[in-house]
Amino acid sequence: MARLCRKGKGKNMRVIENKKEIDAFISTVESRGGGDDFAIERTVRSIINDVKEKGDEAVKSYTSRFDCENPEYYRVPEVDIIKTYRNYEEEEKEFIAALKRCHTNITAFHQAQKREGYTLAEKSGVITGQRIRPLETVGIYVPGGTAPLFSSVLMCAIPAKIAGVKRIVMTTPPQKDGTANPDVLAAAKLCGVTEIYLCGGAQAIAAMAFGTKEIPRVDKIVGPGNVYVTAAKKLLFGLIDIDMIAGPSEILIIADKSANPAYIAADLLSQAEHDTFASSVLITDSREIAEKTLTELEKQLDDLPRKDMAKSALANYGAIILVGNMDEAVEISEKIAPEHLEVLTENPLEYIGRLDNVGSLFLGAYSPEPLGDYFAGPNHVLPTNGTARFFSPLNVDMFTKKSSYIYYPQAALKKAAEDVILIAEREDLGAHANAVRIRLSGNE
Numbered sequence: 001m002a003r004l005c006r007k008g009k010g011k012n013m014r015v016i017e018n019k020k021e022i023d024a025f026i027s028t029v030e031s032r033g034g035g036d037d038f039a040i041e042r043t044v045r046s047i048i049n050d051v052k053e054k055g056d057e058a059v060k061s062y063t064s065r066f067d068c069e070n071p072e073y074y075r076v077p078e079v080d081i082i083k084t085y086r087n088y089e090e091e092e093k094e095f096i097a098a099l100k101r102c103h104t105n106i107t108a109f110h111q112a113q114k115r116e117g118y119t120l121a122e123k124s125g126v127i128t129g130q131r132i133r134p135l136e137t138v139g140i141y142v143p144g145g146t147a148p149l150f151s152s153v154l155m156c157a158i159p160a161k162i163a164g165v166k167r168i169v170m171t172t173p174p175q176k177d178g179t180a181n182p183d184v185l186a187a188a189k190l191c192g193v194t195e196i197y198l199c200g201g202a203q204a205i206a207a208m209a210f211g212t213k214e215i216p217r218v219d220k221i222v223g224p225g226n227v228y229v230t231a232a233k234k235l236l237f238g239l240i241d242i243d244m245i246a247g248p249s250e251i252l253i254i255a256d257k258s259a260n261p262a263y264i265a266a267d268l269l270s271q272a273e274h275d276t277f278a279s280s281v282l283i284t285d286s287r288e289i290a291e292k293t294l295t296e297l298e299k300q301l302d303d304l305p306r307k308d309m310a311k312s313a314l315a316n317y318g319a320i321i322l323v324g325n326m327d328e329a330v331e332i333s334e335k336i337a338p339e340h341l342e343v344l345t346e347n348p349l350e351y352i353g354r355l356d357n358v359g360s361l362f363l364g365a366y367s368p369e370p371l372g373d374y375f376a377g378p379n380h381v382l383p384t385n386g387t388a389r390f391f392s393p394l395n396v397d398m399f400t401k402k403s404s405y406i407y408y409p410q411a412a413l414k415k416a417a418e419d420v421i422l423i424a425e426r427e428d429l430g431a432h433a434n435a436v437r438i439r440l441s442g443n444e
Helices: 019-030 037-054 056-066 078-091 093-111 151-163 182-191 201-210 227-236 261-272 287-301 307-317 326-336 369-374 410-426 430-440
Strands: 014-016 118-121 127-134 137-141 167-172 195-198 220-222 250-255 279-284 318-322 340-344 360-363 400-407
Touching: 014 019, 019 307, 019 318, 019 326, 037 056, 037 201, 037 227, 056 201, 078 093, 078 182, 093 151, 093 182, 137 151, 137 201, 151 167, 151 182, 167 201, 182 195, 201 220, 201 227, 250 261, 250 326, 261 279, 261 287, 261 307, 261 340, 261 369, 279 287, 279 307, 279 326, 287 307, 287 318, 307 318, 340 369, 360 369, 410 430
Parallel strands: 014 318, 137 167, 137 220, 167 195, 250 279, 250 340, 279 318, 340 360
Antiparallel strands: 118 127, 127 400
């Protein structure tokens, strides 16, 4: 059996258990991106070149074209950021209190990541070591569009602050009425970010990468964004550093017969509602769980405000994969390397050491993915599209730079010289060898 798709309401996800179809589905998910990559890159290159040549004039022109005709301002006045936050403290007390609790948890988790440099001193007098310093200036991109992600302000700014970054520059698109999103401003104030520019898309990335008269050049750009933002980060990497090449959101759930189908469906939908390219996958060894999850999806979809988007995502990039046992489930999960991975089994904690290719791991029935999006503490800026095989979640270390140092006294150099000269000459680099040899010749 390759599919158990039911016709009609909900248009359930495909259900597959054939290896060939599983591999084909994984390839489909990995190829997500939102269209012709070459066409997108051509468009983005044009935007980048415009910003490089015309600076703020180009950025403002694209903002008027794509976001709104008359933004209230370019740089958000600090007084407006403070005013927004104070208004929230009076009128949105529950929201601010929740935001503060999220801030506390995210801070505690990332504080534990902070590392110090080290020095290795040998009896011979040789000293080697490593220094770790924060980046000077970092840019944070906060998406607007279909769902302004003010939570990304916390996830990006908090580790940067802990690392010791001196200047944080934030760009975010204006709302359709030209104003700044107040939730984004409130989150920024809570995190101590006061330099905010109302611009979005590839033009905002280019502005931070090159620097304009009004927007400073940054050392690194972090934060999620659409395909144009991602393409701009990719094309400008090298001029500036970036966090990762991120694609559409995704969730994979490994579930056995003990799992609750209602929970599974709810969690699959929590990612499907992000956009039409989001991927939601269930891997289970229980046909009953598969069938009940399909029923639950039909039931829960009708109540979602973004149900059309979720339906499209499930139909195109969703699947229920039936396997013979949990070992097979782990094997397929490792191949997919998902952004978010939930384990809904009788003994979820036993999977911690078995699952290596994952952005963030959620264990047990009461650890739903949205807990990680906002509250628990681990970062929600995560690798997607299989890149969890080699990328890591955004972390404090990403906001630092490292350099090494070496000190050798004369006696130690004499002891090492023969090996260094041998290796240098073996590589046919005579000047390298001579730089050591000359120090042994008595030519003081």
